[in-house]
Amino acid sequence: MTGGTQAEGIHATGQPDTPIEVLTALLTKALQQQTLEQQRTYVQQALDIAAGLDDYLDKISSPPSQVVCELVAASVSHDWAGAHAAGKTQFLQKAECCSGTLEGRLLRFLVAATGAKRVLEIGMFTGTSSLAMAEALPEDGQLVALDIEPYMAEFAGPYFAASGLGGRIRPVIGPAQDSLAQLAAEGESFDLIFLDANKDGYAAYYDAIMQHSLLAHNGLLVVDNSLMKGRTYAPGGVADASADAVRAFNQQLLADGHVEVVALPFRDGVSLVRRRSPTSASATPSAAPAATNGQAAALNGRPAASTDLAPAAAPAADPVLCGFRGNSLLQRFKLTGKAALVTGAGQGIGRAWAHALGEAGAAVAVVDLDLAKAQAVAGELLSKGVRALAVQADVASKKDCQRMVAAAVAGLGRLDIAVNNAGINRNSAAEDTPEGEWDMTFAVNAKGVFLSCQAEASHMLAQGYGKVINTASMASLLVPHPQKQAAYNASKAAVVKLTQSLACEWADRGVRVNCVSPGIVNTALIQESPDLQPLVTTWLQQIPAGRLAEVTDLQAAVVYLASEASDYMTGHNLVIEGGQSLW
Numbered sequence: 187m188t189g190g191t192q193a194e195g196i197h198a199t200g201q202p203d204t205p206i207e208v209l210t211a212l213l214t215k216a217l218q219q220q221t222l223e224q225q226r227t228y229v230q231q232a233l234d235i236a237a238g239l240d241d242y243l244d245k246i247s248s249p250p251s252q253v254v255c256e257l258v259a260a261s262v263s264h265d266w267a268g269a270h271a272a273g274k275t276q277f278l279q280k281a282e283c284c285s286g287t288l289e290g291r292l293l294r295f296l297v298a299a300t301g302a303k304r305v306l307e308i309g310m311f312t313g314t315s316s317l318a319m320a321e322a323l324p325e326d327g328q329l330v331a332l333d334i335e336p337y338m339a340e341f342a343g344p345y346f347a348a349s350g351l352g353g354r355i356r357p358v359i360g361p362a363q364d365s366l367a368q369l370a371a372e373g374e375s376f377d378l379i380f381l382d383a384n385k386d387g388y389a390a391y392y393d394a395i396m397q398h399s400l401l402a403h404n405g406l407l408v409v410d411n412s413l414m415k416g417r418t419y420a421p422g423g424v425a426d427a428s429a430d431a432v433r434a435f436n437q438q439l440l441a442d443g444h445v446e447v448v449a450l451p452f453r454d455g456v457s458l459v460r461r462r463s464p465t466s467a468s469a470t471p472s473a474a475p476a477a478t479n480g481q482a483a484a485l486n487g488r489p490a491a492s493t494d495l496a497p498a499a500a501p502a503a504d505p506v507l508c509g510f511r512g513n514s515l516l517q518r519f520k521l522t523g524k525a526a527l528v529t530g531a532g533q534g535i536g537r538a539w540a541h542a543l544g545e546a547g548a549a550v551a552v553v554d555l556d557l558a559k560a561q562a563v564a565g566e567l568l569s570k571g572v573r574a575l576a577v578q579a580d581v582a583s584k585k586d587c588q589r590m591v592a593a594a595v596a597g598l599g600r601l602d603i604a605v606n607n608a609g610i611n612r613n614s615a616a617e618d619t620p621e622g623e624w625d626m627t628f629a630v631n632a633k634g635v636f637l638s639c640q641a642e643a644s645h646m647l648a649q650g651y652g653k654v655i656n657t658a659s660m661a662s663l664l665v666p667h668p669q670k671q672a673a674y675n676a677s678k679a680a681v682v683k684l685t686q687s688l689a690c691e692w693a694d695r696g697v698r699v700n701c702v703s704p705g706i707v708n709t710a711l712i713q714e715s716p717d718l719q720p721l722v723t724t725w726l727q728q729i730p731a732g733r734l735a736e737v738t739d740l741q742a743a744v745v746y747l748a749s750e751a752s753d754y755m756t757g758h759n760l761v762i763e764g765g766q767s768l769w
């Protein structure tokens with residue numbers, strides 16, 4: 187039998203499944219051969235599988251940035267022996283210390299996937315991973331990179347600057363143990379920590395991280411080199427103190443009942459570690475399971491736990507300790523699986539709210555009088571991966587409101603959240619306000635909200651659950667000036683009283699009704715109005731916060747009111763006006 191047919195046979199049997207299993211089978215087979223030539227065939231196939239793996243992973247992963255590639259190239263081609271001989275580095279550093287672009291991409295991916303804002307790298311080397319991770323940070327994110335060698339910061343500096351991300355990366359030079367103590371004293375904590383410095387320090391660094399809560403709640407610890415060239419599990423007679431240290435550390439992690447670990451055969455081994463959510467059973471030291479070994483029991487004075495995930499007997503969970511229904515606080519804000527509609531969502535506040543609800547997980551029906559605008563916003567949401575559809579509706583029409591709800595339910599399969607935001611604002615002195623202006627303002631702002639609520643409630647009351655959020659205004663509390671807008675102010679006061687009335691009527695049937703009262707919001711309405719634009723200076727003097735509201739200032743409120751986190755709140759007018767109504 188040739189090697190080729192044997193390899194096919196291996197796949198056909200469905201036995202060896204992964205590249206490593208196939209490698210193992212091929213090499214085992216090679217060992218069983220009598221002649222060198224027969225062995226070579228199997229060994230060659232094994233070689234092809236092993237040698238091509240990283241290259242193939244590189245090719246099928248999204249590419250690294252140009253600047254990371256340049257920094258990796260400079261790092262691996264650098265004369266590290268020369269740098270050490272010239273006294274630039276304290277230790278003889280090696281090109282292979284650089285984790286490379288593939289691992290950088292994994293780290294960049296993890297930062298993005300976890301939404302990390304603060305990242306710590308322990309063992310920066312030339313900063314290739316720091317830079318890759320910084321690429322996934324938001325503008326106000328920060329990465330702290332520790333290294334013992336001042337030369338590393340010098341080396342990486344120009345590349346950090348060229349990337350435009352230098353402001354997000356803070357190198358801290360010194361022994362990592364000291365730097366960790368300094369970060370703890372500064373009150374730092376991190377969403378993601380990449381542990382990749384001297385291997386004999388891993389255990390102590392881990393203890394410092396856990397003892398000082400440097401890893402935030404729900405944070406992710408990524409440990410590099412958990413395989414140490416395979417020597418952690420197959421020493422092969424080679425004395426390797428680093429591999430011994432990592433082997434012991436792997437055991438230490440496993441024995442620590444406070445964390446969950448998964449080890450991946452990615453490059454030199456990457457272990458992902460996260461703190462377990464506490465259970466009521468593990469909250470008290472006496473209830474913690476016994477340590478699996480003496481070393482683990484001594485960890486930081488914390489009780490070490492067995493690796494058994496299931497507590498023996500589950501006492502009633504304490505929702506403060508374990509989360510309401512097992513949800514962490516931020517999980518309670520998630521809207522995944524919910525469907526929302528937002529009226530007046532073709533622009534301004536409504537558009538920002540449609541995005542906010544979509545980002546929080548909801549499918550969104552984007553409703554507007556202007557179908558083209560609704561379609562444009564629905565398109566934006568779809569491009570972000572949010573299920574969305576556009577609906578044209580005039581909320582002043584009862585028929586349209588009913589059709590809007592029917593379209594949302596038909597298109598999204600359900601309706602849990604309704605944001606009644608469509609509104610108009612006309613300015614005129616009260617003595618001159620035309621009757622038509624008054625009627626139109628009330629038709630949209632007051633009757634339109636009522637008709638929307640009525641149509642939405644017919645669905646929500648039947649299902650016994652719903653979240654209605656109406657757009658009122660700071661004008662419901664004070665009389666904004668100097669602009670004259672009596673009809674608008676009165677219509678928004680009506681929205682608040684309507685919200686309170688509906689909240690009381692529907693509270694015992696699972697439907698919550700709240701409203702949001704924004705202050706003066708910096709939208710196109712103001713920017714493009716020759717009448718309103720000159721008033722901005724006056725308004726700024728009336729606002730303690732010293733600026734107009736941006737639509738993004740309002741986004742979290744609607745997510746809160748739409749989520750189960752606010753289930754006990756109803757009939758509330760949530761005022762967001764930079765303090766203007768207090769002054």
Ligand SMILES: C[S@@+](CC[C@H](N)C(=O)[O-])C[C@H]1O[C@@H](n2cnc3c(N)ncnc32)[C@H](O)[C@@H]1O
Pocket residue numbers: 283284285286307308309310311312313314315316332333334335338360361362363382383384387
């Ligand atoms: C494997 S390299 C880090 C590679 C880097 N994380 C990457 O992804 O390319 C290890 C780094 O740890 C640093 N290091 C070694 N001992 C250290 C210590 N005690 N404190 C801080 N850094 C240390 C070394 O100078 C070296 O740059």
